Amino acid sequence: MHMPELPEMENYKRNLNQLLQNKMITDVIINREKSVNVAPILFIGAVRGTTIQAVERRAKHLLFRLSNNKVLLLHLMLGGWMYYSEEKDKPKRTVQVQLSFGEKHLYFIGLRLGYLHLYTEQEVEQELADLGPEPLDASFTEEQFLSYIEKKRGMLKLKLVDQHFLSGIGNCYSDEICYDARLLPESKLEDLSGDERSALYTSIRTVLPEATEIGGYMEHPLFVGDTKTGAYNDKCRVYDCEGQSCQRCGSKIVKTEISSKKTFFCPVCQH
DNA sequence: AGGGCAACCCGGACGC
DNA sequence: TGCGTCCGGGTTGCCC
Numbered sequence: 001m002h003m004p005e006l007p008e009m010e011n012y013k014r015n016l017n018q019l020l021q022n023k024m025i026t027d028v029i030i031n032r033e034k035s036v037n038v039a040p041i042l043f044i045g046a047v048r049g050t051t052i053q054a055v056e057r058r059a060k061h062l063l064f065r066l067s068n069n070k071v072l073l074l075h076l077m078l079g080g081w082m083y084y085s086e087e088k089d090k091p092k093r094t095v096q097v098q099l100s101f102g103e104k105h106l107y108f109i110g111l112r113l114g115y116l117h118l119y120t121e122q123e124v125e126q127e128l129a130d131l132g133p134e135p136l137d138a139s140f141t142e143e144q145f146l147s148y149i150e151k152k153r154g155m156l157k158l159k160l161v162d163q164h165f166l167s168g169i170g171n172c173y174s175d176e177i178c179y180d181a182r183l184l185p186e187s188k189l190e191d192l193s194g195d196e197r198s199a200l201y202t203s204i205r206t207v208l209p210e211a212t213e214i215g216g217y218m219e220h221p222l223f224v225g226d227t228k229t230g231a232y233n234d235k236c237r238v239y240d241c242e243g244q245s246c247q248r249c250g251s252k253i254v255k256t257e258i259s260s261k262k263t264f265f266c267p268v269c270q271h
Numbered sequence: 272a273g274g275g276c277a278a279c280c281c282g283g284a285c286g287c
Numbered sequence: 288t289g290c291g292t293c294c295g296g297g298t299t300g301c302c303c
Contacts, residue, residue: 156272171296
C-alpha cells in the first residue's frame with residue numbers, strides 16, 4: 001500500500017487542474033459520512049452547482065477552490081486514491097465520496113482516515129496553519145534551509161516526516177532523500193556537518209521534483225489511459241527494496257524500523 | 272523540545 | 288466461495 005506524499009499529490013494537482021478546471025460539480029454522493037465534516041445534506045447543498053476554479057496543493061493536501069469561495073480540503077492519508085472516469089469505468093472498489101461532472105465522476109476511494117472537508121477560505125488556512133515550509137518553494141533556498149535547521153534537533157528520518165518541520169514528505173521519500181544524501185535515517189540532525197546539511201538540502205530539492213515529474217508512485221492511475229501516474233513505482237532506490245543491491249555500491253538494502261516506521265537504507269554507503 | 276505510544280479507521284490480504 | 292482475523296500507517300494528542 002502506497003501512501004500519497006508530496007509528489008503524488010502534486011501529480012494529482014496537475015492532472016486535476018487539466019481535467020476539472022472551470023467544470024461544474026453537477027452532483028455529489030457521500031457514501032461514508034465520516035469522510036466529510038458537515039451533515040451530507042449541507043455538504044451537498046454547498047458544493048453542488050459550483051465550479052472548480054483551481055486545484056492547489058499544500059503539503060499532502062489538495063484544495064479544491066469552488067466558485068462560491070468555499071474550499072474542499074482533501075487528505076488521502078493511508079491508501080486513499082482518486083479515479084476520474086465515466087460510470088462504466090468506475091473502479092470495483094468502495095467509493096466513499098463522489099463528485100460528478102456531467103457524465104464523468106471523480107471517485108474518492110480508500111478514505112479510511114482520509115477526508116474531504118468543506119471549509120471557508122479562512123477555515124482552511126487555520127487548518128493548515130501549523131504546516132512547515134514547502135520544501136520546493138522557490139523561496140526555500142539553501143541559505144533559508146541551513147538557517148531553519150540551525151536549532152532543530154532529532155532523528156533525521158523523523159524530522160523529515162514531521163509535517164511541522166517540512167511539508168509533504170512521508171515514509172517513502174524520507175528514505176529516498178536520506179539515501180540520495182548518503183545519510184543514515186537514524187542520524188541526528190544536530191550532528192550533521194555543513195557539507196551533510198547541504199547534501200540534505202540538495203537531495204530534498206532533487207528527489208521530490210524527480211519523483212513528481214515522473215508521476216509519483218501511486219499504484220492506481222487517475223483515468224483511463226493514464227500511464228504516467230505511478231511511473232516512479234519502480235524507480236525507488238531503497239523504499240520497499242529490502243535485499244536488493246544498492247545502485248551505488250552493490251550492498252544489500254536493509255530494512256529496519258524507526259519509531260514503528262519501516263525504514264530502508266544502504267548500510268554501506270549511507271553514513 | 273524530542274521521543275514514545277495509543278487511538279483513529281476499514282479495505283484487503285490471508286487462512287481455513 | 289465465504290467467513291473470520293489482522294495489518295497497515297499519517298496524524299493527533301497525551302505523557303514523560
